[in-house]
Amino acid sequence: MxxxxxxxxxxxxxxxxxxxxxxxxxxxxxxxxxxxxxxxxxxxxxxxxxxxxxxxxxxxxxxxxxxxxxxxxxxxxxxxxxxxxxxxxxxxxxxxxxxxxxxxxxxxxxxxxxxxxxxxxxxxxxxxxxxxxxxxxxxxxxxxxxxxxxxxxxxxxxxxxxxxxxxxxxxxxxxxxxxxxxxxxxxxxxxxxxxxxxxxxxxxxxxxxxxxxxxxxxxxxxxxxxxxxxxxxxxxxxxxxxxxxxxxxxxxxxxxxxxxxxxxxxxxxxxxxxxxxxxxxxxxxxxxxxxxxxxxxxxxxxxxxxxxxxxxxxxxxxxxxxxxxxxxxxxxxxxxxxxxxxxxxxxFPNLVTFKVKPETLNSYQGVYATPNLPMKITIKVVNGELTAQATGQNSFALNPISANEFVFDPASIKMTFSGKNMTLKQGGSEFVFTKE
Structure with a gap:
C-alpha cells in the first residue's frame, strides 16, 4: 500500500x-x-x-x-x-x-x-x-x-x-x-x-x-x-x-x-x-x-x-x-x-529487452549535461535497472535493447552510451550529453 x-x-x-x-x-x-x-x-x-x-x-x-x-x-x-x-x-x-x-x-x-x-x-x-x-x-x-x-x-x-x-x-x-x-x-x-x-x-x-x-x-x-x-x-x-x-x-x-x-x-x-x-x-x-x-x-x-x-x-x-x-x-x-x-x-512499447552486466550499468551512472539544452540528466541504477531523471522531472526506467542502448518507449526516447558521452534521440532530434 x-x-x-x-x-x-x-x-x-x-x-x-x-x-x-x-x-x-x-x-x-x-x-x-x-x-x-x-x-x-x-x-x-x-x-x-x-x-x-x-x-x-x-x-x-x-x-x-x-x-x-x-x-x-x-x-x-x-x-x-x-x-x-x-x-x-x-x-x-x-x-x-x-x-x-x-x-x-x-x-x-x-x-x-x-x-x-x-x-x-x-x-x-x-x-x-x-x-x-x-x-x-x-x-x-x-x-x-x-x-x-x-x-x-x-x-x-x-x-x-x-x-x-x-x-x-x-x-x-x-x-x-x-x-x-x-x-x-x-x-x-x-x-x-x-x-x-x-x-x-x-x-x-x-x-x-x-x-x-x-x-x-x-x-x-x-x-x-x-x-x-x-x-x-x-x-x-x-x-x-x-x-x-x-x-x-x-x-x-x-x-x-x-x-x-x-x-x-x-x-x-x-x-x-x-x-x-x-x-x-x-x-x-x-x-x-x-x-x-x-x-x-x-x-x-x-x-x-x-x-x-x-x-x-x-x-x-x-x-x-x-x-x-x-x-x-x-x-x-x-x-x-x-x-x-x-x-x-x-x-506501443518495445518488449524486447537485453541482459546488461551490472558492472556495465554502473559505469553509465552520473550526471550528464549538454550546452544545447537548459537541463541535466541524472543516470542511476535502481534495483538493477538503469533510470533517467531530467532536472525538475520524475525519474523513469530505461529498457536495454543492447549493452549500450536504452529506450523509454512511452516518450519514444533512445539513449546510447559511449565512453563519457550519452546520445539522446527523440523523433527527429538528437543531443549529445557529456558526463560531468
Missing part, C-alpha cells in the same frame, strides 16, 4: 504517429498486446459523466485453473481504500458526529501525541505516527492481529515529528480512522461501507476483502517469474483494514469517484476540503497531472495487486486501472491509456 505517483510528467513531447483505429480499439489493442506478452493482467474502466464508455478485463482471476477474469471480477484495491474511508469520515463531519479538530486522545489516548493529533492530521498524513507497514520491520502481514493488538502496536511507536508540522504517508493513520468510524457509528466498517457508499453510489461489485473466494468472482494476484505467472500469497486483511482492505472493480471505482465529485456522497464544502492539498495530499486524495489536466484520485498496492483511479472534474472523466498480473510498470500503462484516449501520438 505504498504511496505512489502513477503519471509521469513527460520529459519531451510524444512524437510518434497515431494509428488508424478508434481510440478505444487502440486501448484494447495495447492492453491485449501487454497481456499476450505476459506483461499485464487486470481490468480497466473509462467513464464520461454517468456513462461507462470502455471497460474490459484481461487475463485470469485464477491462473492455475484457467479461470478468466471478466468485467465483474473483483480485485483488492489496496490504498484506494483510503479514499473510501476519508469519504465516510467526512460524512460524519457533515452529520456533526465528528469534527476535523477532534483530538485522537478522545478515542485512543495511549498513542504518542494523541492530545495533539487531530482528525484533520490523520486524514492528511500529518501525525508523525510510524507507518506500521513500511516503517516497522517486525510487521508480518500474514498474521491476524486484533483491533486491540494493532492499537497497542501503534501506541508503542515513538513519534517521528510534531503533529501537523509536515506530511509523511502512513497506513497507521487510516487504520485508526477506520476504527474511529466504527467507534462513532457503533457499526462495523463493512456496514458503514454498505450504507454510506455502496448503496448511495449504486456500486455493484465492492465489498470488504477477506480471503479470496473464487465463487464470489474474486481474483488472486500474480507476478511473472521463470517464464510463468506465480501466485502471490495472500495477506491477512485484519491489518490492512481501513487503510487497504476493500475489493472492487475498475468500473465501480470510476463510478465511486463520479459519486464523490457530483455530490452523491459528500457536500461541495466537504469536497472542497478533500481536494485542498497539503504537501501533495488532500483528504484521501492526491493529484495526477497529465499534460495540462489534473486528475484527482489515489493509487493502491497490496500483495501483487496494483491499482489506480483518477477523476478529471472539468470534463467529468474517470479512469481506473487494476492490475493483478504485475510484470510491467503501472505508470507506463496509464500513460498509454490516457495518451490514446486524448488522441495523442503513442507508440
Amino acid at each position: 505504498r504511496k505512489s505517483i502513477f503519471l509521469l510528467a513527460f520529459l519531451f513531447s510524444l512524437t510518434v504517429s497515431a494509428q488508424q483505429k478508434t481510440r478505444f480499439d487502440k486501448i484494447d489493442s495495447l492492453l491485449t498486446f501487454l497481456n499476450a506478452n505476459n506483461k499485464f493482467m487486470g481490468q480497466v474502466s473509462i467513464r464520461e459523466g454517468e456513462n461507462s464508455i470502455f471497460e474490459k478485463a484481461y487475463g485470469y482471476a485464477d491462473v492455475e485453473n484457467s479461470l478468466k477474469a471478466n468485467g465483474k471480477t473483483k480485485y483488492k484495491i489496496g490504498s484506494i481504500t483510503k479514499t473510501f474511508t476519508a469519504v465516510m469520515i467526512m460524512q460524519l463531519v457533515e452529520d456533526k458526529k465528528l469534527k476535523l479538530d477532534t483530538k485522537l486522545s478522545k478515542f485512543y489516548p495511549k498513542i504518542k501525541n494523541a492530545d495533539k493529533i487531530t482528525i484533520h492530521d490523520l486524514l492528511h498524513h500529518r501525525t508523525g505516527i510510524i507507518d506500521y507497514l513500511n516503517g516497522d520491520s517486525t510487521t508480518n502481514m500474514y498474521e491476524e492481529v486484533s483491533k486491540e493488538g494493532m492499537i497497542a502496536k501503534i501506541a508503542a511507536y515513538e513519534s517521528l515529528f510534531e503533529p501537523n508540522s509536515k506530511f509523511e504517508y502512513s497506513n497507521s493513520n487510516y487504520y485508526l480512522l477506520g476504527r474511529i468510524l466504527e467507534d462513532v457509528t457503533k457499526e462495523d466498517y463493512n456496514t458503514n461501507l454498505l450504507e454510506r457508499i455502496i448503496k448511495k453510489a449504486q456500486l455493484r461489485n465492492t465489498s470488504v476483502s477477506e480471503k479470496t473466494d473464487l465463487t464470489r468472482n474474486e481474483s488472486y494476484s500474480y507476478t511473472f517469474s521463470d517464464g510463468k505467472w506465480a501466485l502471490v500469497p495472500e495477506w491477512n486483511m485484519s491489518q490492512a483494514f481501513g487503510a487497504g482492505h476493500i475489493y472492487s472493480t475498475a468500473s465501480d471505482l470510476t463510478l465511486f469517484m463520479s459519486a464523490v465529485f457530483n455530490g452523491t456522497l459528500v457536500k461541495k464544502s466537504s469536497l472542497d476540503l478533500m481536494t485542498k492539498l497539503e504537501q501533495s495530499y488532500g483528504i484521501g486524495l492526491m493529484t495526477f497531472p497529465f499534460g495540462e489536466r489534473k486528475y484527482y484520485g489515489h493509487t493502491g498496492g497490496i500483495e501483487g495487486f496494483r491499482s489506480v483511479v483518477g477523476y478529471y472534474p472539468s470534463d467529468k472523466v474517470g479512469v481506473s486501472l487494476i492490475v493483478n498480473g504485475d510484470n510491467y510498470n503501472r505508470n507506463d500503462i496509464m500513460i498509454g491509456i490516457l495518451s490514446i484516449y486524448y488522441k495523442m501520438p503513442y507508440q
Whole structure:
C-alpha cells in the first residue's frame, strides 16, 4: 500500500504517429498486446459523466485453473481504500458526529501525541505516527492481529515529528480512522461501507476483502517469474483494514469517484476540503497531472495487486486501472491509456529487452549535461535497472535493447552510451550529453 505517483510528467513531447483505429480499439489493442506478452493482467474502466464508455478485463482471476477474469471480477484495491474511508469520515463531519479538530486522545489516548493529533492530521498524513507497514520491520502481514493488538502496536511507536508540522504517508493513520468510524457509528466498517457508499453510489461489485473466494468472482494476484505467472500469497486483511482492505472493480471505482465529485456522497464544502492539498495530499486524495489536466484520485498496492483511479472534474472523466498480473510498470500503462484516449501520438512499447552486466550499468551512472539544452540528466541504477531523471522531472526506467542502448518507449526516447558521452534521440532530434 505504498504511496505512489502513477503519471509521469513527460520529459519531451510524444512524437510518434497515431494509428488508424478508434481510440478505444487502440486501448484494447495495447492492453491485449501487454497481456499476450505476459506483461499485464487486470481490468480497466473509462467513464464520461454517468456513462461507462470502455471497460474490459484481461487475463485470469485464477491462473492455475484457467479461470478468466471478466468485467465483474473483483480485485483488492489496496490504498484506494483510503479514499473510501476519508469519504465516510467526512460524512460524519457533515452529520456533526465528528469534527476535523477532534483530538485522537478522545478515542485512543495511549498513542504518542494523541492530545495533539487531530482528525484533520490523520486524514492528511500529518501525525508523525510510524507507518506500521513500511516503517516497522517486525510487521508480518500474514498474521491476524486484533483491533486491540494493532492499537497497542501503534501506541508503542515513538513519534517521528510534531503533529501537523509536515506530511509523511502512513497506513497507521487510516487504520485508526477506520476504527474511529466504527467507534462513532457503533457499526462495523463493512456496514458503514454498505450504507454510506455502496448503496448511495449504486456500486455493484465492492465489498470488504477477506480471503479470496473464487465463487464470489474474486481474483488472486500474480507476478511473472521463470517464464510463468506465480501466485502471490495472500495477506491477512485484519491489518490492512481501513487503510487497504476493500475489493472492487475498475468500473465501480470510476463510478465511486463520479459519486464523490457530483455530490452523491459528500457536500461541495466537504469536497472542497478533500481536494485542498497539503504537501501533495488532500483528504484521501492526491493529484495526477497529465499534460495540462489534473486528475484527482489515489493509487493502491497490496500483495501483487496494483491499482489506480483518477477523476478529471472539468470534463467529468474517470479512469481506473487494476492490475493483478504485475510484470510491467503501472505508470507506463496509464500513460498509454490516457495518451490514446486524448488522441495523442503513442507508440506501443518495445518488449524486447537485453541482459546488461551490472558492472556495465554502473559505469553509465552520473550526471550528464549538454550546452544545447537548459537541463541535466541524472543516470542511476535502481534495483538493477538503469533510470533517467531530467532536472525538475520524475525519474523513469530505461529498457536495454543492447549493452549500450536504452529506450523509454512511452516518450519514444533512445539513449546510447559511449565512453563519457550519452546520445539522446527523440523523433527527429538528437543531443549529445557529456558526463560531468
